[in-house]
Amino acid sequence: MFKKILIANRGEIACRVIKTARKMGIATVAIYSDADRDALHVQMADEAIHIGPAPANQSYIVIDKVMDAIRQSGAEAVHPGYGFLSENPKFAAALDEAGVAFIGPPKGAIEAMGDKITSKKLADEAGVSTVPGHMGLIEDADEAVKIAQDIGYPVMIKASAGGGGKGMRIAWNDAEAREGFQSSKNEAASSFGDDRIFIEKFVTQPRHIEIQVLADAHGNTIYLNERECSIQRRNQKVIEEAPSPFLDEKTRKAMGKQACDLAEAVGYTSAGTVEFIVDGDKNFYFLEMNTRLQVEHPVTELITGIDLVEQMIRVAAGEKLSISQKDVGINGWAIESRLYAEDPYRGFLPSIGRLSRYRPPAELQDDRHIVRNDTGVYEGGEISMYYDPMIAKLCTWAPDRAQAIEAMRVALDSFELEGIGHNLPFLSAVMDHPKFVSGDMTTAFIGEEYPDGFDGVQLSDHALRRVASAAAAMNRVAEIRRTRLSGRMDNHERKVGRDWVVLAQNVEMPVTIDADRDGATVRHEDGTEMRVTSDWVPGQPLARLTVDGAPLVLKIGRETGGYRIRTRGADLSVRVYSPRQAELARHMPEKAEADTSKMLLCPMPGLLVKLDVEEGEAVEQGQALCTIEAMKMENILRAERKGIVSKINAGPGDSLAVDEVILEFE
Incomplete structure (x- = not known):
């Protein structure tokens, strides 16, 4: 077994690998950029080596710098995590040449399966059903448009070396195909150092279900069930679960067999994932294979009890799998x-x-x-x-x-x-x-259920009453404390009234509170009573309560006249008034918001990489105005209405803050 491994990654996955290595008694080496000097993975590792400036293309994905860190540390093996160099065959080859073990698949398997174009061809040859598409490389936007027209819209434009939702665009027409091609190339080059693009048919209303495989170098390959990854935004997974609520045992077994057959066909070892799209009739189509550990691997570990990182390390050290297919079950x-x-x-x-x-x-x-x-x-x-x-x-x-x-x-x-x-x-x-x-969800879930974006949650009447009851009870506790601190009376509780009005979601809820040593009973105007118990103390930002017999957890922030309360996706300003205060509050004017309709504000911190308009130019609704890059993603800002650009306040290369004015309009 290895005595020391280097983690060629950062963030949570580096920390995750360190935890397992520590459990196995293996020393760890972290690498870090200027931006990560004080990062958690650096603190957790046994030693850490600086490898360059903040941008990943000047540090984490520069093979020579990582190899230099390996030599400095004397590490015997490298775990690449995911992203960065995890699916780069040149990195695997460099490690092999240096006599350092790669905790991942062989170079040949990475080349065969890590490349999305090659993997589709191999899957097709192996008899695996694949999504229709153009598997050749695409030279320019004109060719991308022609191919998209031949396949038929909608199409998916994807980076060949991509993953994690980077370098991916859906195009529904020629204009989006042209624009998406260039954005995908830019993101692919920035994230992976490889700007090759391919196009395939976008299957509408699919479910994204993937099979986890595990193989050793002794001819043993197994699958560890499936993960449902259909809740996605911008092709990036948001919520995953295992097993899938959609699959039956027959489909699971068929998908698992195909995934293992494909892995064996390319001599795959280590952990890997074969991704499928599955239609409503449980027909499944090969999408791609990720030749690395997946972000969502914990849900597989939780239902199987198998530590995937440990298995990867053991396979890389030449050990046989200690588990067979019959040992893999689904627990919970x-x-x-x-x-x-x-x-x-x-x-x-x-x-x-x-x-x-x-x-x-x-x-x-x-x-x-x-x-x-x-x-x-x-x-x-x-x-x-x-x-x-x-x-x-x-x-x-x-x-x-x-x-x-x-x-x-x-x-x-x-x-x-x-x-x-x-x-x-x-x-x-x-x-x-x-x-x-x-x-009952598909990969279109977020687009269909939140077509205009997310504006928070409106609580149901019952849920709102529970929050109002909690707020009233907590306010009573806060008022008793305030009265006690003021020192105005010995009998503090007599100064705190029983009648209050709670205002939340523009709903007034008059309540009466009867308190005792164990909690408070909150009576609403229609006679409904809710019992509230909690050990919350004023000033604590988190309140754990029992309301109406069920648990309720609230994030609490003090505001004038009440609280900012966040729970179950709702962000509420909850006012707790005396009856007289409530009467006066009804006459208070609302504060008008500033008019920013004639400005283009930067919606996020980022780098202005492209400006598409000039001062004096007339723009149409939906026209691209500029491109902001942040966290390896390009975001195109468009005109919300017709107008004329009167002033430009920033140019390409400028770092912008949230709400900084980029353009002004007449």
């Missing part, structure tokens, strides 16, 4: 929510900055449920514009799907994160969405 249900530094209220655009508060729910494990959080950040750390926006992967396990979902709801509500925009509210909203709860 697991769900993974990807927590991203993306602001759902700004169209999920990237957000960077300092994590002023980062308190994940406590990790735990027992017979009834598991909470696991794979992360690479810490409170006070920085989210950089240079890398993927993932903050953490929050996972829950339970004996069945309904319980796993409920455990995830509580875990998401308990996750405290401040300082940047993030998608926690959206993840919570999905957990309560009827289509997700029923398991």
